[in-house]
Amino acid sequence: MDDVVDEILLRLPPDDPVCLFRASAVCRSWRRIVTDPAFAGRYRAFHRTPPLLGVLRDLSGFVPTTSFRPTLDHKDFMVVSDCRHGRVLLKLTGSDYAVWNPITGDQHRLPEIPQFPEFLPDSAAVLCAAGGRCDHSGCAGGPFRVAVVCHGDDDATAHACIYSSVTGAWSAPTSIRSYHFVDSTLPVALVGDAFYFPLEFDGGILRYDTVGRGLSYIIPPPSCLYDRRNQIMQTHRGSLGFASFDYKDYILHIGLGKTDLGGDVEWAAPHRVIDLNGLLPRGVDRMVPILMGVADGAYAVLANNEDDVFIIDLESLTARKNSTLLRLNC
16 A cells, blocks of 8 residues: 555665665656655655765765765866755855755856955855754755855955845955964854854854854864864754864764853863774774764764765764764774
C-alpha cells in the first residue's frame, strides 16, 4: 500500500541521496511518492538535521561525503568565499561575487559594489533572506542576502554593506575603526542575525548586525589555551561558540561565548572535550590535520591533505572519512 511505502521511503538514509533516486526508478507509484513536494517536507522533518553532502575546497573543488556530485565550472570563479543555507558564495575576479545553488546548478551574479570602487573586499558571507523566520530546510532557491566587509585606503577603517536579492541592490555602508583585516582563510560564523568575521593578527572578531547594520569589535577567545587558532561557530543551541583542535593531543575543544545586552562577549572555558585519538591518522609521513570549520554547530570538518577530509558529527560522536563511517572512542 502506498501509505506503507511512504513510511518506508521516509526512512531511507539522508546521507546517501542516490537512494531516493533509485527508489523513484522502481515504478510509477514510487516515483509519484518521492517527487511529491509534501514528501520532501516530511522527509526533512523526519530526519531533522540535514546531512553534510560535501566540502568545498579551492584546490580540489567539491570533496563529497555522500553520493551527491554537483557540477561547477571552475573557470568562472577564483575561490569559494562562504557556504550556508544551501547556497555557495563564489568570489569572481575583482570585487564580483556569484551565489551558486549546488542542487539545481543555478548561479546568481551580484552587481558591483558601488560604494567601494577603490579597494577589494576582505571577506563575504551569504545567508537566507528570511533569517530566523526560516528553518532553512528547503529555502535554497529563495531570496538571499550577502554581507561584505572591506578596508579603506588608510587600512584603519572597516566598512560593511549587504546585498539583497529581493531589491537587487547593495545597502549603504557601515564603518568602524579597525586596524586589522578580516582573515579570509577562516570561516565566517552566523549567530542569529549577526555575522562574525575573524580578524588577522590579534585573533579578534568583527561583528556585523545584518538587521541593524552595525559593526562592533569583539575580543578573541582565550587562544593561549590552544595550539591551533580558534574557529568561531554557532553551537547546536544557536548560540555563539568556538572550536579549537589540539593537534598534539588530538583533542577537539568546544567552548561558549555569552553575549550581554551591550554586545560584549565573555568567553567560557570549553564545555566539551572530544578525544579524537584512534580516529585520525598519525605519523611523520602525513600532514598535520587542521580544523577547517564547524557546520551549524553539528559537524566539525578536519582535513590533513587534499584527499583526506574527516567529518565529525558532534551529536552522535561519529566520524566520516569521505564515505567511510568510523566510530569515535570517546
